Amino acid sequence: MRLQVIDLDGSVARQEPLRRRIDAGEASCIDAAHLAARLRIVASHAARTSLLAQLAAEDREGSGPPVYFYGSGDFHHLAALLLGRVTEPVTVIHFDNHPDWVRFPATVNCGAWVNRALELPQVRKVITIGPCSGDLVRPEWQFANLRAVAEERIALYPWRHEPSRVWGRYGTAASFRQEGNHLHWRNLADEDWADFLDDLVATIPTKAIWLSIDKDVLGRGEALTNWDQGDLPLAHLLSAIERLAEARRIVGIDVCGDWSEPRFSDPFRATLAFFDHPPPLRPSPEELAVNARVNAELIDCFARVLP
Numbered sequence: 001m002r003l004q005v006i007d008l009d010g011s012v013a014r015q016e017p018l019r020r021r022i023d024a025g026e027a028s029c030i031d032a033a034h035l036a037a038r039l040r041i042v043a044s045h046a047a048r049t050s051l052l053a054q055l056a057a058e059d060r061e062g063s064g065p066p067v068y069f070y071g072s073g074d075f076h077h078l079a080a081l082l083l084g085r086v087t088e089p090v091t092v093i094h095f096d097n098h099p100d101w102v103r104f105p106a107t108v109n110c111g112a113w114v115n116r117a118l119e120l121p122q123v124r125k126v127i128t129i130g131p132c133s134g135d136l137v138r139p140e141w142q143f144a145n146l147r148a149v150a151e152e153r154i155a156l157y158p159w160r161h162e163p164s165r166v167w168g169r170y171g172t173a174a175s176f177r178q179e180g181n182h183l184h185w186r187n188l189a190d191e192d193w194a195d196f197l198d199d200l201v202a203t204i205p206t207k208a209i210w211l212s213i214d215k216d217v218l219g220r221g222e223a224l225t226n227w228d229q230g231d232l233p234l235a236h237l238l239s240a241i242e243r244l245a246e247a248r249r250i251v252g253i254d255v256c257g258d259w260s261e262p263r264f265s266d267p268f269r270a271t272l273a274f275f276d277h278p279p280p281l282r283p284s285p286e287e288l289a290v291n292a293r294v295n296a297e298l299i300d301c302f303a304r305v306l307p
Contacts, residue, residue, distance in 0.1 A: 001253075001306040002063075003027035003299070006051075006070035006078070008036040009260035017296035018069060030058050037265040040074045041272050042109040048081055055085075064307055068254040069295065072226050074262065074273070076100065077113035079212045079254045083120055086251055089206045092117055092126040093244060095237060096214040097230035098133050099156055104143040111276070115145055118153055124205050127155045129188070129240070130217040132230040136161045136185070146170055146183075155203065157196075159217075159232050160189040174203050193236050194243075201247040209248045211241065215257025215294060223294055224287055225257045228278045234294060238301050245305035255298060258291045259283060 003021060005028070007013040013022070013029055021027035032039075032054060038047035070078055076096075083092065094100070094114065102112040117123045135142060136158065148154040150170040157175050163182035170176075176183045188196055215223040222234045244250070259281065264270040 002066045004068050005029045006032050008032050009071040011071040011258040011260040012069045015292040041269045065252050071258050072260045073214045073257045076110045076256050077108050080113045080116040083117050086122050088208050089124050090208045090210050091204045091206045092210050094128040094212045095130050095217045097216040099128050099135050101145045102143045103145050129157050130159045130230050130232040132159050136164045138165050158185045159230050160187050197243040208251045211253040213255045224259050241301050
C-alpha cells in the first residue's frame with residue numbers, strides 16, 4: 001500500500017504509528033494545514049484545486065493502492081476528491097455514523113459528499129454501513145437523497161435505528177423495506193455479522209471497491225471524534241475489511257474521524273459547525289490516545305490485506 005497522511009489539523013501526523021512510518025520513509029506526509037480553514041466543513045473551490053495539485057505533485061512512487069489518513073471527520077468530503085482520481089468503475093464502501101447523503105446545499109461538504117461521489121461517472125454505488133444518528137429521523141426533512149436509496153445507488157445499513165418516517169414511496173431494496181409511511185432498515189446489530197458480509201459482497205456491482213472510514217462509526221470506547229458516535233465494534237470493522245478484500249479488489253482507502261479543535265477563519269463555517277457538532281469536547285491526551293491505537297490496528301489490517 002501507499003500510505004499517505006494529509007496533514008490538515010495536526011491530529012494524525014504526530015501519532016506514533018503514523019509518525020514512525022513517515023520518519024522511516026514508509027509513508028508520506030502532505031502539509032495542507034494552510035488549506036484547513038477553507039476545507040473544514042465545506043470545501044471552497046480554490047482550496048480543493050490547491051489540494052489536488054499538492055496530491056499530484058507529492059504522490060509517492062510505488063505499487064499498491066493509496067491509503068489516506070487526514071484527520072477530523074469535518075474533512076470527510078475529501079473522499080469525493082480522492083475518488084475523482086479513480087479511473088475505473090468502483091463501489092464505495094462507507095463506514096460512518098452518518099449517511100452524508102444530503103442533497104441541499106449542493107456543495108462539497110461533509111454532510112453531502114456521498115452525492116458528490118455519485119456524480120462521478122466511475123462511482124456506481126455507495127454502500128453505507130453503521131449509522132445510528134438522527135439523520136434517519138424524518139430524513140426527507142433533512143434533504144436526504146432517498147431517491148438514490150430507492151434506486152439502490154445508495155444502500156444504507158444502520159447499526160441500529162428505528163424506522164424512518166417518510167411521505168414518499170420508495171419501495172423495497174436490500175437494505176430496507178417500506179411499510180406505509182415508514183422505512184424499516186436492516187439493523188445490523190440484530191444480524192449475524194459474517195452472514196451480513198456474505199450478503200453485502202453479493203450486492204457489490206464492481207470488481208473494484210474504495211473504503212471510506214469515518215471512525216465516528218465506532219463507540220466512544222474505541223474512538224474519540226468531533227461528532228456524535230455510533231456503536232459498530234472495531235472487531236466488526238476489521239473483519240469487514242478482511243472479507244471485502246477477499247472478495248473484491250481495493251483500489252483505495254481513506255480514513256478520518258480523529259479529533260481536532262475546530263478552527264475557522266469565517267463565520268459561515270463556524271456557524272455550521274456550531275449547529276451540527278455535539279457540545280465541544282476538551283479531551284485529555286489519555287482520552288485521545290484511543291485514536292492512535294485504532295489507527296495502528298487499521299494500518300496493520302490494511303498491510304495484511306493489501307498487495
